Amino acid sequence: MKLLSAAQIRELDQATIREQRTTSTELMERAATAVAEWLLSHYDPHTATDVLLLCGPGNNGGDGLALARLLYYAGYAVRLALLPAEKYSDDYQHNHHVLPKIIPVQELATDALPDIQPTTLVIDALFGTGLTRPLAGLPADVVRHLNASHARVVAIDLPSGLLADAPQPDPEAPVVRAAHTVSFGLPKLAFLLPQNAEYVGEWHLQDIRLSQQFIDHADTPWHFTRYTKPQPDGWAAPHTVPQPELQLPRRNKFAYKNTFGHALLLAGSRGKVGAAVLSSGACLRGGVGLLTVAVPGCGYDIIQTTRPEAMCLADTQADFISELPDLKPYQAIGIGPGLGQEEASRAVLEKLLREAQVPLVIDADALNLLGAHRELLDLLPENTVLTPHLGEFARLTEKTKDDYHRLDLLRDFAQRHRCIVVLKGAYTATAAPDGQVYFNGTGNPGMGTGGSGDVLTGLLLALRADQRLDPLLATRLAVLAHGRAGDLAAAHTGEAGLLAGDLVQHIGPALRELEAGSLG
Numbered sequence: 001m002k003l004l005s006a007a008q009i010r011e012l013d014q015a016t017i018r019e020q021r022t023t024s025t026e027l028m029e030r031a032a033t034a035v036a037e038w039l040l041s042h043y044d045p046h047t048a049t050d051v052l053l054l055c056g057p058g059n060n061g062g063d064g065l066a067l068a069r070l071l072y073y074a075g076y077a078v079r080l081a082l083l084p085a086e087k088y089s090d091d092y093q094h095n096h097h098v099l100p101k102i103i104p105v106q107e108l109a110t111d112a113l114p115d116i117q118p119t120t121l122v123i124d125a126l127f128g129t130g131l132t133r134p135l136a137g138l139p140a141d142v143v144r145h146l147n148a149s150h151a152r153v154v155a156i157d158l159p160s161g162l163l164a165d166a167p168q169p170d171p172e173a174p175v176v177r178a179a180h181t182v183s184f185g186l187p188k189l190a191f192l193l194p195q196n197a198e199y200v201g202e203w204h205l206q207d208i209r210l211s212q213q214f215i216d217h218a219d220t221p222w223h224f225t226r227y228t229k230p231q232p233d234g235w236a237a238p239h240t241v242p243q244p245e246l247q248l249p250r251r252n253k254f255a256y257k258n259t260f261g262h263a264l265l266l267a268g269s270r271g272k273v274g275a276a277v278l279s280s281g282a283c284l285r286g287g288v289g290l291l292t293v294a295v296p297g298c299g300y301d302i303i304q305t306t307r308p309e310a311m312c313l314a315d316t317q318a319d320f321i322s323e324l325p326d327l328k329p330y331q332a333i334g335i336g337p338g339l340g341q342e343e344a345s346r347a348v349l350e351k352l353l354r355e356a357q358v359p360l361v362i363d364a365d366a367l368n369l370l371g372a373h374r375e376l377l378d379l380l381p382e383n384t385v386l387t388p389h390l391g392e393f394a395r396l397t398e399k400t401k402d403d404y405h406r407l408d409l410l411r412d413f414a415q416r417h418r419c420i421v422v423l424k425g426a427y428t429a430t431a432a433p434d435g436q437v438y439f440n441g442t443g444n445p446g447m448g449t450g451g452s453g454d455v456l457t458g459l460l461l462a463l464r465a466d467q468r469l470d471p472l473l474a475t476r477l478a479v480l481a482h483g484r485a486g487d488l489a490a491a492h493t494g495e496a497g498l499l500a501g502d503l504v505q506h507i508g509p510a511l512r513e514l515e516a517g518s519l520g
Ligand SMILES: NC(=O)C1=CN([C@@H]2O[C@H](COP(=O)(O)OP(=O)(O)OC[C@H]3O[C@@H](n4cnc5c(N)ncnc54)[C@H](O)[C@@H]3O)[C@@H](O)[C@H]2O)[C@@H](O)CC1
Pocket: 010, 013, 014, 024, 027, 028, 031, 032, 056, 057, 058, 059, 060, 061, 063, 085, 087, 089, 126, 127, 128, 129, 130, 131, 132, 133, 134, 135, 136, 139, 156, 157, 158, 184
């Protein structure tokens, strides 16, 4: 799904009103109803006995007023605290007018801040996408007062004070720290950045039937991919059932090994042969046709024993890789997991970049070598996939000011070097050579464990060797399936107990779920 800017979201609201011949008041009612439904399914009216709605003067505040009415009728004990302003939006005024008179209303002032107890459920409807400047004065006092309480906060659309699509111009200005943010239709770019996690909390999307036509035509570089269960095809389901965004094509009954390619993995050094074991396991589970693993001499017995399905080439050096094998047999080549940074290994990487005629996947120490020898970046073949974590990415580019700056650098890097960059993190961001960026929605914090990246490299290598997939689809599928494997694994092990080896075990089931027409 696309991520739109605050300006595009305003246009989207207007387009929805025009296209559906409805009114902004009705759209606000839909929005408030959607939030009320979310609250009803999360907080019982009998236990949430003190619900305080903080409302600003615009449509976000209007949502809050409409919500107060709906919650009152649903049996919640609600009270309102309103920010005074010179001007209120029309729909704010309408919803103020139709508010049941029995609901207590307080006008906010610096010396009249609301009573907030740890047991109060606070709905933040101060500001949404219409925020134009950092909070100051009374609104800032209200937000500081709220953040100092131990109350649970649910933000409508956006935590107040946060911009939907840009960094905070004033880092000193306060932003509401919400436990949950309930937003409409599409996620906002701000939700996906680590620097905003403390404000956004968990975010949830409620469908309010915003214009799909407008969304389809909207121009944006930002996309979000989440796992959706595929619908069965054939007789069981009509064509009208939406299929997931990303699908792995089913294997043709007459397909043979060549379709799935012969991959070469260069990995491992003394003390880090485990990286080669994990990565090769992931490549095999990723469905590669044939796999050859090149390791230093010390890794030969290990690979032959742990991965009998793979062929193994032993380097003449015992401790690190110093030789590039003949590249002719291979349809895709991966390099980096546990490689080390010996000069001989750097020379192998350089030779590979100069000679390779097939897709490359570059990870870990191979990225560190690129960072230390930036002149090698000019040799990257088009559509090479690089998989840095934040630290490795910083070594390839420059020190970043904030998460937005990092995204700019990411897009710029992918465009300049005509490659695909997978920036690993909570919402792994894949940047394509055309500057489009795809955030991934699968995965969990348990995957922040040694070897998890090696598994992604192996899986990516398998999908890049698959002759049926284009480079970007292969990369996005690998990232989605890697996260999904993590989620399936964590269901058994818990997040803390998750090991990279568990990811390998769950790649098969994750890929099966992503197969076109699969019953999941
Ligand atoms: N437009 C629509 O049709 C819909 C809008 N919706 C809601 O409307 C919100 C956007 O509404 P608005 O565009 O009215 O904007 P907001 O309600 O987010 O804020 C705008 C108001 O805040 C004031 N303001 C902005 N920055 C300020 C600051 N730093 N300090 C003090 N005052 C400030 C503005 O002067 C204006 O009065 C969305 O986030 C969403 O919650 C939903 O009801 C869905 C439909």
